[in-house]
Amino acid sequence: MKIGFAGRFEFVASGGARGEVKLAEMNNNITNAGLDRIGVGSIADWCRVGSGNRPAVDGDTALVTQTAETNSTLTWTTFYEPGPPPRSAVRRTYRFAKGAAAGTHSEVGIGWKETIAGQTVNGLWSRALIKDENGDPLSITVLSDEVLDVIYTLYMYLDLTDDVKQFVYKGINRKATTRFSDVRNHGFMYSIMTLGLPTGTSSGWSHCWFGGATSVLGDVYTPPTMRPGGNNTTVYGKSMAIYVNGSRERECTWTIPDTSYTSDSRIGVIVVTPHHSQGSSGGTLDVKTQFEPPLEKDYTEEFTYTGKISWGRYTPPAGP
Structure with missing residues (x-):
């Protein structure tokens, strides 16, 4: 299943003699390093501004000339927009204290800090030149009596196309149809920004549950109807494949033990949670698969799903 990311910056100065002033708003460029980082950890703990004027490129790893940074967060919010195209989002407002960002700025980035070989290294999820409404480079000025709020919105777009695969199970040809579920949920966007994509045990692909032969898959906006149920049909145990730089993918395998089974000893639909809601309401990001014909599994058998x-x-x- 595929996910696309995009982002946008907004700058607001306030608290000084000139009142609240919107200084700029523009899209960002997500870096190669950022796309690798989201597979293993947090992407946006720090906001940085600078005075460089080189255009943003995929290979950026730092601002050209950093002048100030902050990890102070004023507000968080997550939301869903039906589009088209539909998208979930998290909006985070970073605050530079009064006078901390005084001066002239022409570039911005958000990222993380990590320790490598005993040294603190700044990582960069995204970078952008500050631009005006026409898309031309712009220098903004923050006065010494002002605070600066940098508002970053991270958008996530899901590929809503079904993934259909043919396979053989117990000597019988089967079809598996996989699609995203409950795509209007958005609370998980908070933890995507703070934890990255599938990672860890309690905060990553931590849930797996399944229903019997008469389960109904449902469309991308609704959860499946799991029927019949059974014994211990929610599974938490899983193993994660190690992330490989440049791959931009994570793989997870669940083992459903012999003690978990439905009352009809079939698996008709299985659901997994690539990320859950953390620190915000709005639910989980779920992926569901329907098996046709349903898979046989009773209390004597283990079953693995990847x-x-x-x-x-x-x-x-592309347009028409």
């Missing part, structure tokens, strides 16, 4: 999420920069579809 899922994969891939991601990259969002590319708008």
Whole structure:
């Protein structure tokens, strides 16, 4: 299943003699390093401004000339927009204290800090030249009596196309249809920004549950109807494949033990959670698969299920 990311910056100065002033608003460029980082950890703990004027490129790893940074967050919010195209989002407002960002700025970025070989290294999820409404480079000025709020919105676009695969199970040809579920949920966007994509045990692909032969898959806006139920049909145990730089994908395998089974000893639909809601309401990001015909599994058998999420920069579809 595929995910696309995009982002947008907004700058607001306030608290000084000139009142509240919107200084600029523009799209960002997500870096190659950022697309690797989201597979293993947080992407946006720090906001940085600078005075460089080189255009943003995919290979950026730092601002050209950093002048100030902050990890102070004023507000968080997550939301869903039906589009088209539909998208979930998290909006985070970073605040530079009064006077901390005084001066002239022409570039911005958000990222993380990590320790490598005993040294603190700044990582960069995204970078942009500050631009005006016409898309031309712009220098903004923050006065010494002002605070600066940098508002960053991270958008996530899901590929809503069904993934259909043919396979053989117990000597019988089967079809598996996989699609995203409950795509109007958005609370998980908070943890995507703070934890990255599938990672860890309690905060990554932590849930797997399944229903019997008469389960109904449902469309991308609704959860499946799991029927019949059974014994211990929610599974938490899983193993994660190690992330490989440049791959932009994570793979996870769940083992459903012999003690978990439905009352009809079939698996008709299985659901997994690539990311859950953390620190915000709005639910989980779920992926569901329907098996046709249903798979046989009773109380004597283990069953393993492997899922994969891939991601990259969002590319708008071509026009007519």
